[in-house]
Amino acid sequence: MQFDSLKDFINMGGYxxxxxxxxxxxxxxxxxxxxxxxxxxxxxLIEIAKKITREQRLKETRGNNRESKT
Incomplete structure (x- = not known):
């Protein structure tokens, strides 16, 4: 080891x-x-999960609207 003691190691030659x-x-x-x-x-990831949930609700709403019109 190049340093004689822990104090010398921490001191790093003054630097x-x-x-x-x-x-x-x-x-x-x-x-x-x-x-x-x-x-x-x-x-x-939370924003992506919210967006996916929102898109699923929109698809369900659109599907329900089509079924009620026919």
Whole structure:
């Protein structure tokens, strides 16, 4: 191992603050992206389900209107 102790590893030769900050920003950005993507996917799936239900009701209504006219 190149570092003599855990303290040296965290310090990263005096650049530890910048190194760990960059890791933190990267992980935070990726985490935010994943959370927002999952939420958007859920919203889109709910909208699709509502649209399918609406279309089925319209088809049923049209079918009932045709039967009542004949």
């Amino acid at each position: 530890g603050f910048y190194v760990w900050l960059s890791y933190g920003v990267t992980i935070g950005s990726l985490g935010t992206l994943i959370i927002l993507s999952v939420r958007k996917k859920r919203t889109v």
